[in-house]
Amino acid sequence: MGYLKYDISGLNFNPNNLEKEITKIKKTLEINKKNMPFLSCFSTRVKKIKETLRRFKMDFDNMFVIGIGGSSLGIQAIYEAIHGKYKIGGRKLYFLENIDPFNIHQIFQNAPWDRTVYCVISKSGKTLETISIMNLVLHEMKRRGFRDLNRRFIFISGENTPLHKLSKELNAPFFQIPKSIGGRFSVLTPVGLVPSEFVDIDPYALLGGAMETVEEIIREPLHPSLVSVFTQYINYKDGRNIAVLMPYSDSLRKFSDWWVQLWAESLGKDGKGQTPLPAVGTVDQHSLLQLFIDGPDDKFYQFIKLKSYGSNFVLPEKTEILDFIGGKTVSEIVHAEFEGTVESLKMKKRPMCTIEIDRITPEAIGALFIVFMIKTAIMAHLIGVNPYGQPGVEIGKKIAKEKLGGS
Numbered sequence: 032m033g034y035l036k037y038d039i040s041g042l043n044f045n046p047n048n049l050e051k052e053i054t055k056i057k058k059t060l061e062i063n064k065k066n067m068p069f070l071s072c073f074s075t076r077v078k079k080i081k082e083t084l085r086r087f088k089m090d091f092d093n094m095f096v097i098g099i100g101g102s103s104l105g106i107q108a109i110y111e112a113i114h115g116k117y118k119i120g121g122r123k124l125y126f127l128e129n130i131d132p133f134n135i136h137q138i139f140q141n142a143p144w145d146r147t148v149y150c151v152i153s154k155s156g157k158t159l160e161t162i163s164i165m166n167l168v169l170h171e172m173k174r175r176g177f178r179d180l181n182r183r184f185i186f187i188s189g190e191n192t193p194l195h196k197l198s199k200e201l202n203a204p205f206f207q208i209p210k211s212i213g214g215r216f217s218v219l220t221p222v223g224l225v226p227s228e229f230v231d232i233d234p235y236a237l238l239g240g241a242m243e244t245v246e247e248i249i250r251e252p253l254h255p256s257l258v259s260v261f262t263q264y265i266n267y268k269d270g271r272n273i274a275v276l277m278p279y280s281d282s283l284r285k286f287s288d289w290w291v292q293l294w295a296e297s298l299g300k301d302g303k304g305q306t307p308l309p310a311v312g313t314v315d316q317h318s319l320l321q322l323f324i325d326g327p328d329d330k331f332y333q334f335i336k337l338k339s340y341g342s343n344f345v346l347p348e349k350t351e352i353l354d355f356i357g358g359k360t361v362s363e364i365v366h367a368e369f370e371g372t373v374e375s376l377k378m379k380k381r382p383m384c385t386i387e388i389d390r391i392t393p394e395a396i397g398a399l400f401i402v403f404m405i406k407t408a409i410m411a412h413l414i415g416v417n418p419y420g421q422p423g424v425e426i427g428k429k430i431a432k433e434k435l436g437g438s
């Protein structure tokens with residue numbers, strides 16, 4: 032039962048009062064659609080996604096996802112978690128996220144235009160970067176003589192946005208992002224599910240894992256995900272202003288990027304917030320770990336450990352160098368490195384939470400997404416900020432538009 036297992040340490044709090052505190056959190060911030068609008072994702076019409084995508088899956092090898100922030104990071108995280116960094120063969124996703132002229136140039140040079148569908152994602156339907164790139168792509172397609180644009184574009188946006196209107200003009204498929212769900216909380220809506228379906232990652236499995244996990248959190252009085260966020264809060268109040276997320280898996284690097292946006296943009300308000308710091312095991316044992324162990328005690332650590340990596344290798348019995356690794360599996364080495372990090376931090380009494388997953392599956396990824404979204408909503412509630420706006424970001428967006436002569 033349960034896709035995620037927890038190990039939490041560093042709660043300097045009377046355990047007798049813990050149950051009282053968690054019950055209070057659950058009472059004041061009930062886990063429902065009203066308090067956590069992202070839970071409306073479970074109403075997504077997956078059948079429509081599957082039906083619409085059937086033709087695109089037959090006709091195209093590539094999907095270029097045009098979007099930024101919450102309209103890109105979540106699907107990048109799903110894709111890399113399930114298919115890894117180096118998917119060979121089959122349909123692929125590419126991400127046109129940053130408005131970097133060199134990247135755009137490379138894509139324009141190398142894209143197999145006739146084998147590619149473009150999925151434009153923007154909740155507001157008017158984000159400067161996304162709309163600029165989309166215009167370039169549209170123009171280039173027309174220049175190359177493509178007439179059937181409705182067969183080559185999919186749009187995902189809010190209702191009645193400029194992007195929604197364009198989808199109608201082109202008569203291209205459109206999926207709506209529910210009004211109540213903000214960008215960084217939208218990964219389990221069509222934003223993440225449409226591109227997932229294109230590369231055979233089952234939306235039902237992603238949503239199923241998330242749904243089971245929500246039910247579990249509601250059912251269990253002292254669910255460890257709630258204990259972990261409460262622990263994180265107590266440590267934040269004690270001056271630990273940095274939160275580290277360190278999965279021991281290359282496939283989960285993008286998951287950390289998704290979480291960075293979620294944690295930073297949702298909590299960084301009114302002079303409050305905890306700075307998210309992504310790291311990856313084992314690579315950052317040769318970099319950040321020195322700071323973690325010997326630097327200031329200003330961080331809360333979160334690890335994600337995989338019980339199984341889905342594949343394994345055995346080293347030869349007799350190795351050329353380092354005799355002791357002979358006959359060991361690669362997983363054994365990763366796990367030993369993980370224990371090294373955790374034990375050295377525990378020796379320094381650093382607070383932490385480890386989440387263990389049996390192995391990466393769409394269900395487990397769905398569970399991870401929903402847990403981190405719920406944790407964010409609860410942390411916001413505890414520190415007293417509204418997790419759903421981003422007034423700071425909006426100021427920057429407005430200034431950039433004005434500098435270009437827009438409003």
Ligand code: PA5
Nearest residue numbers: 100101102153154155158214215
């Ligand atoms: O979380 C958010 O709302 C933002 O980070 C957005 O995802 C980001 O600014 C992109 O906005 P949009 O989806 O409207 O293009």
